[in-house]
Amino acid sequence: MELSDVQDRIERFIRERFAVSDGDPHFDRTIDLFESGYVDSVGVVELLAFLAEEFGVEVPENLLLSEDFTNVDGIARIVEQLR
Numbered sequence: 001m002e003l004s005d006v007q008d009r010i011e012r013f014i015r016e017r018f019a020v021s022d023g024d025p026h027f028d029r030t031i032d033l034f035e036s037g038y039v040d041s042v043g044v045v046e047l048l049a050f051l052a053e054e055f056g057v058e059v060p061e062n063l064l065l066s067e068d069f070t071n072v073d074g075i076a077r078i079v080e081q082l083r
Contacts, residue, residue: 006055006076013050014072018043029072051075057082 007029014020018038020027026036033039039047048064051057057079059069068074 003076003080006079007072009054010051010075010079011072013054014038014047017046017050032070033072034070047075051079055079055083 011029014033015022015027020038027038031038034044044064048059051059059078059082063069063078063082066074066078068078
């Protein structure tokens with residue numbers, strides 16, 4: 001699976017699960033999902049469950065707290081690193 005496929009799946013999950021409109025002019029793959037209010041603390045748990053189910057990865061705490069885990073592109077890189 002290519003990195004772009006991982007990015008697409010993560011973005012699709014976030015858009016569907018957290019009701020992010022395709023027409024949202026602020027949302028992109030580099031925006032901080034948490035500071036921008038797209039994903040809250042409960043959403044993090046849902047996102048982690050999705051990553052485990054979809055890609056078979058468990059995100060360790062050091063990566064969960066990293067700068068990469070704040071946006072779609074970074075989360076995809078973490079998934080690729082863990083697979």
